[in-house]
Amino acid sequence: MSESNFAGRGTGVIHDIGYRHYDGRRGGRPQIRRALYVQSLRGVFGLGRAARTKILPFTLASFMVLPAVILVAVQMVMGSTTPVLPFASYAIVVQAIPALFLAALAPQTVSRDLRFHTMPLYFSRPLTYKDYVAAKFAGMTSALFILFAVPIVVLYAGALLAKAPFLSNTGDFLMALVAAVFLSALLSVIGLLIASLTPRRGLGVAAIITLMAGSFTVVSAVQGITTGLDQQGVAAWAGLFSPMTLFAGAQDLLPGVRYEGVAEPSTAGQVVFAIVLLALIAGGYALLSLRYKKVSS
Amino acid sequence: MNRTIARLTLRGLLSPRRLMLLALIPLVLLGVAVLLRLLVTDMPVDLGVGVVSSLAIGTMLPLVALICGTGAIATEIDDGAIVYLLAKPIPRATIVITKYVVAVGATILLAVIPTALASVILLGADAGLVAGYGVAALVGALAYCALFLLLGVVTKQAVVAGLLYVLLWESLIGGAVPGAQALSIQQWALSIGAKISGDGLLSAAVKMPVGAALLVAVAGFGLYFAINRLRSLTIAGDS
Secondary structure, three states: OOHHHHOOOOOOOOOOOOOOOOOOOOOHHHHHHHHHHHHHHHHHOOOOOOOHHHHHHHHHHHHHHHHHHHHHHHHHHHOOOOOOOOHHHHHHHOOHHHHHHHHHHHHHHHHHHHHOOOHHHHHOOOOOHHHHHHHHHHHHHHHHHHHHHHHHHHHHHHHHHOOOOHHHHHHHHHHHHHHHHHHHHHHHHHHHHHHHOOOOHHHHHHHHHHHHHHHHHHHHHHHHHHHHOOOHHHHHHHHHHOHHHHHHHHHOOOOOOOOOOOOOOOHHHHHHHHHHHHHHHHHHHHHHHHHHHOOOO | OOHHHHHHHHHHHOOHHHHHHHHHHHHHHHHHHHHHHHHOOOOOHHHHHHHHHHHHHHHHHHHHHHHHHHHHHHHHHHOOOHHHHHOOOOOHHHHHHHHHHHHHHHHHHHHHHHHHHHHHHHHOOOHHHHHHHHHHHHHHHHHHHHHHHHHHHHOOOHHHHHHHHHHHHHHHHHHHOHHHHOOOHHHHHHHHHHHHHOOOOOOOOOOHHHHHHHHHHHHHHHHHHHHHHHHOOOOOOOO
16 A cells, blocks of 8 residues: 555545444553563463473473482482582583574574564564564473573572572572573573575474584583693683583672682683673574564565 | 586585585584693594594584585475476475485585594594594484485474584483483494494494494385375475
């Protein structure tokens, strides 16, 4: 329909064919953004979607919690008051599972909108591309945070049940949750950025897992070998090159958090790790926004 | 074999842009190999064996085979283009085998040759080990591609299913539970490599004849079921 059709006023008539009108309050942008956020978050776990889409996220989530339950059981049997594994180290120890979760589910939060050309429909609403990116990012980050937080809560509950000191454990628990926020944001921005570049879901899955698992394996191998050669410096800095080891180095800056990895950076190194981590999140988010600035249907 | 299908599959699999991105995987491996060679004077053989086994055979080969094996057919099923192919009077076997050959070819280019190169860089002095790794990667590629091609025909979540097998079963469980290693393509491929290298440095969880038989079985059954499944394929809506 061209602009000129609107020029001659009064020629067209809109017939009221008896549909019920909406008289309620209109929520506007904030509400659409919130709705898109909730829908994205639920979509990751397959809630509100077909039953077979729930299988994968919940299977991976239970794989994520299972080791925590076992650790708690071990702690109970041993009667130890110190946790078998520090809360903040848990996510790094089971790193293959969040990597799979991200690879399997980040593409389906964004690729389907691209593939079925639903982007123009979103943008025919008051929603802007910034809202879309913010909602998708927040949705994926929240989903990952839930994935990381549940086993930490299980470990914390187990520690309290084992009559571990309340105060220090609560502190460690809260720090682990803070660290989990940053890890979720980092993984989510990486996953969404890669996934948003291809409408093909399979390709997105493969690309994300190749980046996550490949970089982790290579960095671990390099760290193992350089440590064996007594080159601790090289080993520590190698950690910069994979998301999980980057996070492991950066989170040591939080009070009371110490990941006993193969090679951890010095305090100055930890500051660099943290800056790189924040820069990656911010830069990735900026690139993601840039990618959606112009969406060809 | 059908040349047109081969050409189209190859173009979809290794378009210049994708080839550039995929080439990063072997380039990183070769970079690490060269770096280690320069960093470590007097490279101990078991270190080189460990790196080639875990990085090249354990990580790069299955990941590349997964991308090529599912990419050869799953993407086409996913976007529905496969119906135009299935509507032609071409035997299903020809379609599957052509795509298999292309997938194996791409895996040889992106994973088998780099594995051989990495073992030359790291273990250059030991010709037996280099040959062992090269052959192990080659037979591994043959089996992995058949398995992942089958997954691509059977399930919409082929990449995820393949990843679960490679990462959870072969790496995580296989790394912790020795019994699980007897059921992994990686170990079967290594058993052939171990036989060829012959000097006991390269070891596998299974014996050579068993490993070879299982590899042939996986490749054969994978292709057979893929052909069979393609006969009754329904193009379902996306989830």
